[in-house]
Amino acid sequence: MNRPGLPTRRHLLLGAAGLAWPLVHAQPAHRPGDALRPRPLVFPRDHGTHNETRTEWWYLTGQAKDTAGRDFGFQVTFFRSRVDGTQALRGPLAAKQLLFAHAAITDVQGGRLLHDQRIARWDGEPPAPVAERGVFASAEDTQVVLRDWSLRRRPDTGHYTARVVGDELGIDLQAVPQQAWLLQGDQGFSRKGPDASQASFYVSQPHLAVQGTLALKGQRFEVRGTAWLDHEWSEALLHPEAVGWDWIGMNLFDGHSLTAFQLRRKDGSKLWAGGSFRAAGSAQSATDIYRFSAGEVDFQPRRWWTSPLTRARYPVEWVVRTPGDFYTVKAVIDPQELDSRSSTGTVYWEGLSDLIDSNGKAVGRGYLEMTGYVQRLVL
Numbered sequence: 001m002n003r004p005g006l007p008t009r010r011h012l013l014l015g016a017a018g019l020a021w022p023l024v025h026a027q028p029a030h031r032p033g034d035a036l037r038p039r040p041l042v043f044p045r046d047h048g049t050h051n052e053t054r055t056e057w058w059y060l061t062g063q064a065k066d067t068a069g070r071d072f073g074f075q076v077t078f079f080r081s082r083v084d085g086t087q088a089l090r091g092p093l094a095a096k097q098l099l100f101a102h103a104a105i106t107d108v109q110g111g112r113l114l115h116d117q118r119i120a121r122w123d124g125e126p127p128a129p130v131a132e133r134g135v136f137a138s139a140e141d142t143q144v145v146l147r148d149w150s151l152r153r154r155p156d157t158g159h160y161t162a163r164v165v166g167d168e169l170g171i172d173l174q175a176v177p178q179q180a181w182l183l184q185g186d187q188g189f190s191r192k193g194p195d196a197s198q199a200s201f202y203v204s205q206p207h208l209a210v211q212g213t214l215a216l217k218g219q220r221f222e223v224r225g226t227a228w229l230d231h232e233w234s235e236a237l238l239h240p241e242a243v244g245w246d247w248i249g250m251n252l253f254d255g256h257s258l259t260a261f262q263l264r265r266k267d268g269s270k271l272w273a274g275g276s277f278r279a280a281g282s283a284q285s286a287t288d289i290y291r292f293s294a295g296e297v298d299f300q301p302r303r304w305w306t307s308p309l310t311r312a313r314y315p316v317e318w319v320v321r322t323p324g325d326f327y328t329v330k331a332v333i334d335p336q337e338l339d340s341r342s343s344t345g346t347v348y349w350e351g352l353s354d355l356i357d358s359n360g361k362a363v364g365r366g367y368l369e370m371t372g373y374v375q376r377l378v379l
Contacts (some may be wrong), residue, residue: 064225072354170215244372255280
């Protein structure tokens, strides 16, 4: 017998490739403003948008090389934010939601980060079936579109397509799952603070095989690599004492996956922490994934970099203690700050980083994200 609130055996059965879940499309019962409560996640519906919640994002990061071995990092993030003051309005001009997106490419050889952003209002209604562009997010599956920027998932294969067209950068990538998706926290319900209301639903897709094209200032590079995708949605993520967070999502070279995060007070002390470790080839059962408790994760800064643009001071090298090992996380290059003051007003550091174990061996690569170093993060 299953415990109340957890997925049934039918929900947990994976398809032949470990990727297919039941095709159930029921809208979860949640009223705007109510605290989130644990519930079974149902796919592919829960890959789609959850307009009833305050904040949501789909977040693709990864590393890639061209045929000459040139190293790149890339990030494509789509955000959705509910506008509370317009929810009672009707009609196509009612801006019930904001959709915005950030994209960045880390050019390791050039020691530089190029980034771009988009923002638009959306009435929250589904588009016409033939819509290829426009501004919308689907409630049926991952399909988020901001005109000529998009992130889409094919329900038949689970493959993702990310497309970004900018003045100085371009991203056109196919990302193919090699493993089952990872339900973070308690079967996808992830605590983010000491109060029960501070929580999110959080689904990750580590070890995506990526190929496609990256463009930097008119140069095009055919690349292959490995990516990580996060999808997270929440009603109230930050505790009043929290100013931001530090997070890592790391694809280990042997196929393992490491997530670790901390919510941070203004003085830099840890308010809450969590994460997970999944061994290569694992699925979703409790014995396959070690989920970290708040006291099992610790971030200690080792080296700092000061942004010449914002004067924010970021730890670009950390020692991260987890139940599995003490890892060192090192930025591949220091200047990976994204200044999005012209869209969301947020400034944060988001960059390609190496993972080194306690024996000094490089064991993985992924992304480090640091928020709240200029001012408190406002979601």
